[in-house]
Amino acid sequence: MSETVVDADLHGHVGAHAAQHPALQHHFESLSQQKEASTLGMWTFLLTEILFFGGLFMAYLLYRTWYHDAFVAASSSIALSWGAFNTVVLIASSLTMALAVRSAQTDQRTALVGWLVATMVLGTVFLGVKVIEYADKFAHHHVPGPDFVWESEHPAPAGAGDEHLSHAETAATRDPALQYHTQIFFSLYFTMTGLHALHMIIGIGIMLVITYMAWQGRFDAHYYTPVEMSGLYWHFVDIVWIYLFPLLYLIDRS
Amino acid sequence: MSHIATVKSYVAIFLTLMVLTAITVAVAYVNLGPLNKVVALGIASFKATLVILYFMHVKYSSQLTKLVVVAGFFFLVLLLGLTMADYGSRAWLPLPPTLQ
Numbered sequence: 089m090s091e092t093v094v095d096a097d098l099h100g101h102v103g104a105h106a107a108q109h110p111a112l113q114h115h116f117e118s119l120s121q122q123k124e125a126s127t128l129g130m131w132t133f134l135l136t137e138i139l140f141f142g143g144l145f146m147a148y149l150l151y152r153t154w155y156h157d158a159f160v161a162a163s164s165s166i167a168l169s170w171g172a173f174n175t176v177v178l179i180a181s182s183l184t185m186a187l188a189v190r191s192a193q194t195d196q197r198t199a200l201v202g203w204l205v206a207t208m209v210l211g212t213v214f215l216g217v218k219v220i221e222y223a224d225k226f227a228h229h230h231v232p233g234p235d236f237v238w239e240s241e242h243p244a245p246a247g248a249g250d251e252h253l254s255h256a257e258t259a260a261t262r263d264p265a266l267q268y269h270t271q272i273f274f275s276l277y278f279t280m281t282g283l284h285a286l287h288m289i290i291g292i293g294i295m296l297v298i299t300y301m302a303w304q305g306r307f308d309a310h311y312y313t314p315v316e317m318s319g320l321y322w323h324f325v326d327i328v329w330i331y332l333f334p335l336l337y338l339i340d341r342s
Numbered sequence: 343m344s345h346i347a348t349v350k351s352y353v354a355i356f357l358t359l360m361v362l363t364a365i366t367v368a369v370a371y372v373n374l375g376p377l378n379k380v381v382a383l384g385i386a387s388f389k390a391t392l393v394i395l396y397f398m399h400v401k402y403s404s405q406l407t408k409l410v411v412v413a414g415f416f417f418l419v420l421l422l423g424l425t426m427a428d429y430g431s432r433a434w435l436p437l438p439p440t441l442q
Binding site: 120123124127128131132134135138139142143145146149150153168172175176179180182183185186187189190193194316319320323324326327330331333334335338339340341342 | 344366404417
């Protein structure tokens, strides 16, 4: 979209100036000023989100400090492969999101739509894996509530021996304190990953809207702010997972 | 206009994040005592920094944007630090005799 200087202006102002981009709101002097305002607004919102998750991280920090052994045992019972796979999927979705923004910056509408779709697909894969993980927790009675039961690790396959069971697990399978403390871990697990998954669902919803707008041709190299702002939200959700993964899945697997 | 990064640079950041993820998983299997936490959180923070600077374009953003981002993490540190200081120091002083 080239910027041409026109003598006839549209709003009765005197003087020749570049034709206004239709996305420029009247209370901003330029698209770049408008974009800066949007960026600051989105980052301010993300700050509230940092503190929102921050509260849960604080609870986690405290209980992990107090009940470290129970947290190690509970964390080690979660399948690491799904968590690692989801981490790769989510970081890949951040890559596709960044490439989507880049496509908008370079006026490539088809590529923009393509990368946005890829981002949504990866986000959905992530959520699908979470469903599998949650189903696994229900099956093992690791969901906090009246059905919660903490046993030591699943019985080993024949011939594996007992060396994989830690001292804490063999000695305290039905220790009431351990029942209580591992239940706290799983409460935090479900609350933190659940809140994160809710943010993912909202993020995919936002991406659907943005993808539709992109497909309609609402964005160009001069104006792609909604794409970039949605990207900021998406990357934030990715960053939350970057912290959740080691804290929930990798407390101590040695 | 704003800075347009190359596809190569984005892929490079992605691959770096993948390597760091692999390292995080590998280190979890080694007993480093108190260092395990430090390494895990250190790597996670470095990954977050890469995402913020390059994927979220903060490196190419205005000083004001950078300030807002830093402010966010400053308040998080305040939340975590002061709350842990509170809990951590509870055993330091006994209750007054009238409340014991």
